[in-house]
Amino acid sequence: MADNIKVTIDNITIEVPMGTTILEAARKIGGDVAPPTMCYYSKLKGSGGKCRTCLVEVSKGSEKDPRPMPKLVASCRTGVMDGMEVKSMTSEKVIDARKGVTEFLLLNHPLDCPVCDQAGECDLQNLGYDHGNAGTRYDYDRRAFEPEDIGPYIQLHMNRCIMCFRCVFTADQLTDTREHGILDRGDHARISTCISKALDNDFIGNVIDVCPVGALTDKTFRFKNRVWFTKPVDAHRNCSNPKCCGEVRLWMRGEEVFRVTARKDEWGEVANASNGETGWICNECRFEKKETKDWVIEGPTKVNRHSVIAQGHYAGKVGTAKQPVLIDKVIGKAPKLTLDIHDVSGVNKPSYHLDQIEGPAHSDDFK
Amino acid sequence: MKLLLENAHIEGIRYYEAYRKHGGYRSVEKALKMTPDEIVEEVKKSGLRGRGGAGFPTGMKWSFLAKPEGVPRHLVCNADESEPGTFKDRYLMEFLPHLLIEGLIVSSFALGSNATYIYIRGEYAWIPDILEQAIAEAKNNGWLGKNIQNSGFDCEIYVQRGGGAYICGEETALIESLEGKRGNPRIKPPFPAVQGLWMRPTVVNNVETLAAVVPIINMGGEEYGKLGVGRSTGTKLMSACGNLNKPGVYEIPFDLTVEEFIFSDEYCGGIPNGKRLKACIPGGSSVPILPANLLLKDAKGNTRQMNYESLAEGGFATGSMLGSGGFIVLDEDQCVVRHTMSLARFYNHESCGQCSPCREGTGWMYKILKSIEYGKGRMEDIDLLWDIQRRIEGNTICPLGDAAAWPVAAAIRHFRDEFEWHVLHPEEAQTRNYGLAHYADPREVVAG
Ligand SMILES: Cc1cc2nc3c(=O)[nH]c(=O)nc-3n(C[C@H](O)[C@H](O)[C@H](O)COP(=O)(O)O)c2cc1C
Ligand code: SF4
Numbered sequence: 001m002a003d004n005i006k007v008t009i010d011n012i013t014i015e016v017p018m019g020t021t022i023l024e025a026a027r028k029i030g031g032d033v034a035p036p037t038m039c040y041y042s043k044l045k046g047s048g049g050k051c052r053t054c055l056v057e058v059s060k061g062s063e064k065d066p067r068p069m070p071k072l073v074a075s076c077r078t079g080v081m082d083g084m085e086v087k088s089m090t091s092e093k094v095i096d097a098r099k100g101v102t103e104f105l106l107l108n109h110p111l112d113c114p115v116c117d118q119a120g121e122c123d124l125q126n127l128g129y130d131h132g133n134a135g136t137r138y139d140y141d142r143r144a145f146e147p148e149d150i151g152p153y154i155q156l157h158m159n160r161c162i163m164c165f166r167c168v169f170t171a172d173q174l175t176d177t178r179e180h181g182i183l184d185r186g187d188h189a190r191i192s193t194c195i196s197k198a199l200d201n202d203f204i205g206n207v208i209d210v211c212p213v214g215a216l217t218d219k220t221f222r223f224k225n226r227v228w229f230t231k232p233v234d235a236h237r238n239c240s241n242p243k244c245c246g247e248v249r250l251w252m253r254g255e256e257v258f259r260v261t262a263r264k265d266e267w268g269e270v271a272n273a274s275n276g277e278t279g280w281i282c283n284e285c286r287f288e289k290k291e292t293k294d295w296v297i298e299g300p301t302k303v304n305r306h307s308v309i310a311q312g313h314y315a316g317k318v319g320t321a322k323q324p325v326l327i328d329k330v331i332g333k334a335p336k337l338t339l340d341i342h343d344v345s346g347v348n349k350p351s352y353h354l355d356q357i358e359g360p361a362h363s364d365d366f367k
Numbered sequence: 368m369k370l371l372l373e374n375a376h377i378e379g380i381r382y383y384e385a386y387r388k389h390g391g392y393r394s395v396e397k398a399l400k401m402t403p404d405e406i407v408e409e410v411k412k413s414g415l416r417g418r419g420g421a422g423f424p425t426g427m428k429w430s431f432l433a434k435p436e437g438v439p440r441h442l443v444c445n446a447d448e449s450e451p452g453t454f455k456d457r458y459l460m461e462f463l464p465h466l467l468i469e470g471l472i473v474s475s476f477a478l479g480s481n482a483t484y485i486y487i488r489g490e491y492a493w494i495p496d497i498l499e500q501a502i503a504e505a506k507n508n509g510w511l512g513k514n515i516q517n518s519g520f521d522c523e524i525y526v527q528r529g530g531g532a533y534i535c536g537e538e539t540a541l542i543e544s545l546e547g548k549r550g551n552p553r554i555k556p557p558f559p560a561v562q563g564l565w566m567r568p569t570v571v572n573n574v575e576t577l578a579a580v581v582p583i584i585n586m587g588g589e590e591y592g593k594l595g596v597g598r599s600t601g602t603k604l605m606s607a608c609g610n611l612n613k614p615g616v617y618e619i620p621f622d623l624t625v626e627e628f629i630f631s632d633e634y635c636g637g638i639p640n641g642k643r644l645k646a647c648i649p650g651g652s653s654v655p656i657l658p659a660n661l662l663l664k665d666a667k668g669n670t671r672q673m674n675y676e677s678l679a680e681g682g683f684a685t686g687s688m689l690g691s692g693g694f695i696v697l698d699e700d701q702c703v704v705r706h707t708m709s710l711a712r713f714y715n716h717e718s719c720g721q722c723s724p725c726r727e728g729t730g731w732m733y734k735i736l737k738s739i740e741y742g743k744g745r746m747e748d749i750d751l752l753w754d755i756q757r758r759i760e761g762n763t764i765c766p767l768g769d770a771a772a773w774p775v776a777a778a779i780r781h782f783r784d785e786f787e788w789h790v791l792h793p794e795e796a797q798t799r800n801y802g803l804a805h806y807a808d809p810r811e812v813v814a815g
């Protein structure tokens with residue numbers, strides 16, 4: 001295509017259409033070149049730019065104007081230029097800044113992973129393992145809010161919120177009326193409805209899927225199980241809501257459906273449905289259809305092998321990264337380690353090693 | 368030579384009659400006979416730099432304004448003045464409202480803005496009435512409204528009160544707030560010159576910047592440019608406060624020395640009670656604090672002058688910035704730790720909370736400074752503070768993050784011994800101040 005331009009990220013050159021962001025270009029390369037993202041969500045207009053985890057160094061602006069950019073830039077909101085050279089994980093400055101941002105994000109975070117429903121699929125947990133330090137240098141009281149029930153299905157744990165604004169964009173762009181938003185400012189800002197009003201819009205359940213942490217969780221699933229004990233299965237039903245794709249992921253244990261979510265792609269975002277639209281699902285599919293007979297089962301989900309959920313040998317992997325090539329190119333920096341939640345979580349410390357279990361992990365294995 | 372405050376003490380100058388009698392609105396008469404481009408050219412020639420803090424050349428900013436066919440453009444006057452130590456815009460608006468209105472009319476004509484806004488700080492509760500009265504007077508006399516002075520140019524000026532948030536002084540947060548939204552800074556690009564207010568091309572300028580357009584048009588850009596030193600042209604309003612005999616708003620020439628500004632009777636009249644000078648923040652709370660020995664002379668030994676270049680001499684290692692002109696003086700009885708703590712509290716309170724380094728980092732710095740100030744600090748806290756500010760600076764959406772980081776960095780850089788003394792003598796630090804130490808006023812002046 002004539003409009004394609006060349007951009008080099010961590011010494012890997014790729015051609016992308018004009019108007020692509022650095023982040024999207026890096027995701028095309030894949031693997032660890034792609035900066036971590038906590039607020040950007042490709043499916044939500046206007047998202048990104050806030051968390052600053054995706055900062056990268058632009059060491060050459062473009063072919064025309066090769067000057068480097070003076071500051072690190074948010075890759076999710078910066079467009080590529082022809083001949084641009086970007087350093088992500090090959091830049092000391094970037095690594096240091098990401099460490100800083102990770103520390104900032106964890107500062108007021110309660111570190112209650114053992115009792116958090118998001119544990120195991122939490123972007124902040126992953127970020128902490130990849131870029132955080134052991135221990136904290138912060139020894140003051142953390143921000144404290146009481147958990148709040150916002151409507152029949154959703155619980156808000158404001159203590160865990162990282163202010164990514166994704167849920168606000170989701171409600172703005174998916175539902176007819178937005179009933180929640182950000183009150184106050186600075187480190188006392190919070191997500192709330194004005195007077196704990198119920199969020200009861202047909203599509204509001206999607207805020208649970210976009211929330212990168214455990215701030216918005218599914219009340220119908222709370223404490224019922226750990227995500228890594230349940231087995232994800234793709235399924236669909238003929239949903240009567242015209243805006244709902246009806247294509248979901250069931251989180252099952254045995255024959256029991258514990259949780260229904262949208263399907264996610266390799267970047268943790270809601271994936272496109274078979275009709276090409278973003279696969280948002282309605283509240284009925286998410287909260288009301290908890291029996292196998294409600295669904296046509298398609299088969300086990302393919303899970304990224306880095307994921308905690310994949311600890312028990314899942315088939316295949318969604319990622320496109322060419323890892324071996326990468327290691328040569330990124331000056332010997334090893335790709336991120338497969339993390340083991342059992343080493344860090346205070347609860348669920350089985351004496352079994354997950355990779356010794358045949359097939360998908362099942363809670364029966366830990367009796 | 369005074370260009371802005373020349374007539375400030377004339378009785379009734381706040382009202383149209385007196386203002387017009389003393390040469391008011393002459394620049395509008397002159398400007399309406401010029402083309403908009405000619406006015407922009409004059410402002411370019413004048414070398415005027417933005418008085419809101421960053422010092423960006425105004426003429427250049429104006430020439431960046433996108434002019435797509437059929438899309439309205441806007442001029443917005445930034446009167447949100449909330450930087451601690453800065454109160455010059457208030458003085459202008461309160462005592463010379465017509466000077467601002469006159470500057471706004473000329474600038475609106477130059478930029479093609481038919482609807483111009485003044486966004487004013489919420490706490491300036493009494494000033495919108497003064498401005499609105501001036502606008503009404505100007506309108507009654509044909510300087511505003513439809514077809515101004517038969518020129519074919521229409522212009523309205525609207526006054527909008529802010530809700531009292533410092534962050535709404537940041538130009539894109541201001542625009543969001545004007546649009547009726549939460550005052551969060553926008554992520555740039557796009558810049559306001561292309562997509563600003565209601566996604567239309569917009570110029571945001573400080574009150575003093577826009578008022579300075581009046582003398583520029585009256586005397587010609589070239590004459591204005593001859594005043595001052597180097598790239599600091601014209602005159603500057605300074606708001607001086609702290610330990611001074613005569614705090615207040617002064618219009619200064621750029622070749623004035625810092626020493627003269629603080630100690631001469633024409634300006635601040637020295638430091639009260641025979642105390643000595645310890646430190647100074649020369650340009651509003653965001654700019655680096657300087658100890659007396661680096662304030663009066665720069666590191667090379669040259670006498671410092673009150674202008675953009677001279678105050679910045681030495682970079683952040685040994686220099687500071689002219690900023691918005693909020694000149695805060697600390698005498699020997701002031702505690703730098705306490706002072707830095709109260710600034711950190713301010714930035715913590717005013718952070719909009721959008722981006723993580725600023726939202727979390729400002730609160731963290733405040734808590735550490737508070738513990739040092741109240742005798743609970745540890746040595747490693749000082750290095751930790753340094754580490755935190757370093758990781759905020761440059762990594763945020765808007766410059767508030769930098770503004771929060773710089774004062775902490777400068778305080779540690781220049782006054783580290785005072786921080787260490789607080790840590791080592793936690794009890795004594797509760798009963799007395801550290802005093803002057805080696806960064807004393809080199810002249811050993813004891814002013815009367
Ligand atoms: C946190 C923050 C607060 C600001 N507050 C003000 C203000 O109160 N008044 C002002 O004129 N500019 C303020 N500015 C600077 C504006 O963003 C903008 O640069 C200025 O209005 C441009 O006008 P000028 O070119 O005439 O200086 C602030 C900037 C930041 C980052
Ligand atoms: S509740 Fe979740 S989605 Fe909403 S801003 Fe907080 S972290 Fe983001």
Ligand code: SF4
Nearest residue numbers: 719721722725763765
């Ligand atoms: S730097 Fe601070 S004030 Fe500016 S956008 Fe970020 S959080 Fe808001």
Ligand code: FES
Nearest residue numbers: 049051052054076
């Ligand atoms: S993902 Fe880019 S700033 Fe959050």
